[in-house]
Amino acid sequence: xxxxxxxxxxxxxxxxxxxxxxxxxxxxxxxxxxxxxxxxxxxxxxxxxxxxxxxxxxxxxxxxxxxxxxxxxxxxxxxxxxxxxxxxxxxxxxxxxxxxxxxxxxxxxxxxxxxxxxxxxxxxxxxxxxxxxxxxxxxxxxxxxxxxxxxxxxxxxxxxxxxxxxxxxxxxxxxxxxxxxxxxxxxxxxxxxxxxxxxxxxxxxxxxxxxxxxxxxxxxxxxxxxxxxxxxxxxxxxxxxxxxxxxxxxxxxxxxxxxxxxxxxxxxxxxxxxxxxxxxxxxxxxxxxxxxxxxxxxxxxxxxxxxxxxxxxxxxxxxxxxxxxxxxxxxxxxxxxxxxxxxxxxxxxxxxxxxxxxxxxxxxxxxxxxxxxxxxxxxxxxxxxxxxxxxxxxxxxxxxxxxxxxxxxxxxxxxxxxxxxxxxxxxxxxxxxxxxxxxxxxxxxxxxxxxxxxxxxxxxxxxxxxx
Amino acid sequence: xxxxxxxxxxxxxxxxxxxxxxxxxxxxxxxxxxxxxxxxxxxxxxxxxxxxxxxxxxxxxxxxxxxxxxxxxxxxxxxxxxxxxxxxxxxxxxxxxxxxxxxxxxxxxxxxxxxxxxxxxxxxxxxxxxxxxxxxxxxxxxxxxxxxxxxxxxxxxxxxxxxxxxxxxxxxxxxxxxxxxxxxxxxxxxxxxxxxxxxxxxxxxxxxxxxxxxxxxxxxxxxxxxxxxxxxxxxxxxxxxxxxxxxxxxxxxxxxxxxxxxxxxxxxxxxxxxxxxxxxxxxxxxxxxxxxxxxxxxxxxxxxxxxxxxxxxxxxxxxxxxxxxxxxxxxxxxxxxxxxxxxxxxxxxxxxxxxxxxxxxxxxxxxxxxxxxxxxxxxxxxxxxxxxxxxxxxxxxxxxxxxxxxxxxxxxxxxxxxxxxxxxxxxxxxxxxxxxxxxxxxxxxxxxxxxxxxxxxxxxxxxxxxx
Numbered sequence: 004x005x006x007x008x009x010x011x012x013x014x015x016x017x018x019x020x021x022x023x024x025x026x027x028x029x030x031x032x033x034x035x036x037x038x039x040x041x042x043x044x045x046x047x048x049x050x051x052x053x054x055x056x057x058x059x060x061x062x063x064x065x066x067x068x069x070x071x072x073x074x075x076x077x078x079x080x081x082x083x084x085x086x087x088x089x090x091x092x093x094x095x096x097x098x099x100x101x102x103x104x105x106x107x108x109x110x111x112x113x114x115x116x117x118x119x120x121x122x123x124x125x126x127x128x129x130x131x132x133x134x135x136x137x138x139x140x141x142x143x144x145x146x147x148x149x150x151x152x153x154x155x156x157x158x159x160x161x162x163x164x165x166x167x168x169x170x171x172x173x174x175x176x177x178x179x180x181x182x183x184x185x186x187x188x189x190x191x192x193x194x195x196x197x198x199x200x201x202x203x204x205x206x207x208x209x210x211x212x213x214x215x216x217x218x219x220x221x222x223x224x225x226x227x228x229x230x231x232x233x234x235x236x237x238x239x240x241x242x243x244x245x246x247x248x249x250x251x252x253x254x255x256x257x258x259x260x261x262x263x264x265x266x267x268x269x270x271x272x273x274x275x276x277x278x279x280x281x282x283x284x285x286x287x288x289x290x291x292x293x294x295x296x297x298x299x300x301x302x303x304x305x306x307x308x309x310x311x312x313x314x315x316x317x318x319x320x321x322x323x324x325x326x327x328x329x330x331x332x333x334x335x336x337x338x339x340x341x342x343x344x345x346x347x348x349x350x351x352x353x354x355x356x357x358x359x360x361x362x363x364x365x366x367x368x369x370x371x372x373x374x375x376x377x378x379x380x381x382x383x384x385x386x387x388x389x390x391x392x393x394x395x396x397x398x399x400x401x402x403x404x405x406x407x408x409x410x411x412x413x414x415x416x417x418x419x420x421x422x423x424x425x426x427x428x429x430x431x432x433x434x435x436x437x438x439x440x441x442x443x444x445x446x447x448x449x450x451x452x453x454x455x456x457x458x459x460x461x462x463x464x465x466x467x468x469x470x
Numbered sequence: 471x472x473x474x475x476x477x478x479x480x481x482x483x484x485x486x487x488x489x490x491x492x493x494x495x496x497x498x499x500x501x502x503x504x505x506x507x508x509x510x511x512x513x514x515x516x517x518x519x520x521x522x523x524x525x526x527x528x529x530x531x532x533x534x535x536x537x538x539x540x541x542x543x544x545x546x547x548x549x550x551x552x553x554x555x556x557x558x559x560x561x562x563x564x565x566x567x568x569x570x571x572x573x574x575x576x577x578x579x580x581x582x583x584x585x586x587x588x589x590x591x592x593x594x595x596x597x598x599x600x601x602x603x604x605x606x607x608x609x610x611x612x613x614x615x616x617x618x619x620x621x622x623x624x625x626x627x628x629x630x631x632x633x634x635x636x637x638x639x640x641x642x643x644x645x646x647x648x649x650x651x652x653x654x655x656x657x658x659x660x661x662x663x664x665x666x667x668x669x670x671x672x673x674x675x676x677x678x679x680x681x682x683x684x685x686x687x688x689x690x691x692x693x694x695x696x697x698x699x700x701x702x703x704x705x706x707x708x709x710x711x712x713x714x715x716x717x718x719x720x721x722x723x724x725x726x727x728x729x730x731x732x733x734x735x736x737x738x739x740x741x742x743x744x745x746x747x748x749x750x751x752x753x754x755x756x757x758x759x760x761x762x763x764x765x766x767x768x769x770x771x772x773x774x775x776x777x778x779x780x781x782x783x784x785x786x787x788x789x790x791x792x793x794x795x796x797x798x799x800x801x802x803x804x805x806x807x808x809x810x811x812x813x814x815x816x817x818x819x820x821x822x823x824x825x826x827x828x829x830x831x832x833x834x835x836x837x838x839x840x841x842x843x844x845x846x847x848x849x850x851x852x853x854x855x856x857x858x859x860x861x862x863x864x865x866x867x868x869x870x871x872x873x874x875x876x877x878x879x880x881x882x883x884x885x886x887x888x889x890x891x892x893x894x895x896x897x898x899x900x901x902x903x904x905x906x907x908x909x910x911x912x913x914x915x916x917x918x919x920x921x922x923x924x925x926x927x928x929x930x931x932x933x934x935x936x937x
Binding site: 044046171174175184185202203206207221223238239240241242243244261262264265266268269272273276277279280281282289290291295296298299302303305306307309310313314316317318320321324327328331332334335336337338339341342343345346347349350352353354355357358361363364368371372375378379382383386387390391394399443444447448451455 | 511513638641642651652669670673674688690705706707708709710711728729731732733735736739740743744746747748749756757758762763765766769770772773774776777780781783784785787788791794795798799801802803804805806808809810812813814816817819820821822824825828830831835838839842845846849850853854857858861866910911914915918922
């Protein structure tokens, strides 16, 4: 990697190397494969192992994994997806498992222990010193999506009365992780968090400066049961590298580092997007790793809901059979109006849901949203109506009254769709429902019903057909 | 902020303080307002100013802004949204502008200069030392979404031949930003990047260790023209705090820090979500700050596209008028089938688009996606068909043949929708089109057409109606 390559070239190079390693393993040239793999850093080695596991199965993967230097093996293990970690755990000895778990960073250790079968966890905990076992149990009990589940207890503690020189000597002795060393935490008696000092401040300050002079007591922190989405918002807002987590008594219980927040943001965004498309998935399992029945279970509830709503729309339409039977051409405009309504609504819905998710839009902006969508929908409605009227009259050769029916319905439907799309997610948030659930599927099912009724009522009025 | 509060309480407290500050400003109690605002840190002060600007207008905001201590004012300025920065710039003197710009961190400086009117930029550059002016001009020329536009030239440079003690003394002299100090960069002659050393390694190492012994030469880097989305992926993959940016000759031109990547991820995700809902917006303007006509312009193209596609579907339906006129009840099932198809397709589309965006799904997985969606769609199709058939026959009291027509169409439509939803985004990526453009609007317009044809053809076959 000594020369500059752009991303594509790098990835291509990597893919070629992976293929090479796989064919070396197939030929049982294990040592050559290991030498090849050790050119990469631990994150990339993790990716190679994933590929090997997929292509050659678990036995060869474990042979290769065992050939890695011990410290590399531990780090690589921490980067593997949970499923792959479990496969490897099942293939290695208890002693090897214990070694890996012991060497993992605390937060990775918790993540792995959470997923391992209970009997393996018990075996590992038996061999763990009592103090750490207690700590592990506390961490394992934090709910999955709260600040507590993201934090690590590995941080640098200082005292107010230390000098910079003493603090630096302390840091040198502890020799922490690269992620967690850059902010140090000053605690009072009873573990209460007093202030924070950045390593940068320590490095720049004179040796005999007191920590109490350097520390920042007006720091931002999160509470251990704060939701991970709020923690992520705090990181985004302030641009921190780490943030302290305190309990009810304001005792420092751990810190959260920004690298874990990148994963949280990805997870939360994926959840939002899936919900917005009517997929209910509460796991973090990747698409390809998820079984067919699980996919069915995730997608069925909304499809059933939507089908029922569309059945109701269908029943409404049958009430207007008289209108449709008389002017059968109206049938061909029904999907046009319903479809345009659904799309117009989902545009507005997505903008508002995303705007609220990134804190650009607040509940108190409801009237502004209403006013903006009202004007946007009138303009869009007029343009699309004119366009459709022209098509109905000049291209389809229908009467002007039918053209007017389509045009008038179009304006009303777009206005309704935009306003519902904009305000429904806000109403949901107001009453504590995830706005992402009010996206396309919900909005379009509402819009569909209203579109059908609007169109058919206007048709019967304008065309003078009695219902 | 000395006691623990959960997020909601904190936010409520903040909102109350903002109201207090605004009423103080209304009463012209400027000094009290300033004292109140200075309790908060710079990010929060920025938020207060945003509120003040919105509630009380630009004059009062500028009075308050001018009363802030100079260093606080500069930092607060850097956190304001671009629109608000421009409003403030227009209200303060050239000298104040120059001061702020000069004091900003280099990457913030570039961001501000990019948005300022050319005449103000020229004035500022006139007063800038020649070397820096050259650098600013180079940075201003990087395209908006590449690595170059995200980087800062403020980083710590070391030499291989330095000892740790010399390096630490150097860092102390430079006294960099908190974000950029934690990784140091070792350069050869000709500015070529040789290796990187973390501040952690320096702190832990003995004073007389040579940098060449500590540095990591197998570092990950990006190229100056790499797309920001790829840079974000690199950060997510490796969990770095900063990453070096090199040019074609592998010279170090700057570094990118993780706090800027959080913004990139947010921006890219928002763009994806908007595109997936048929909103074309190439600006970063927030929903509420965007004018009505701009909103119309962003939403009109897809609505027109969809309307045309729905017109075509309508025309197809008119070809089957004979079928519909004979069995008018079929009309009420048409939206049901079209709607379910659209929803089923958009579920699959969203899963695949998101899966590709987070690198869980690769183009080479196309067959796996096909096979998974095929099975999922058959199971979902059978369940929904049975459900619908029961409704048609037992609740609506229609004939079994009509029930069968609906059921058979339902299975075929769901299969088609899931396969198109899954594979269309992959095909788009293959030929270099953003998969997000192939989401709900595109998938549902295709599904609509196919649904209509499928249903009406099956109806005419099963019900024995000649076309």
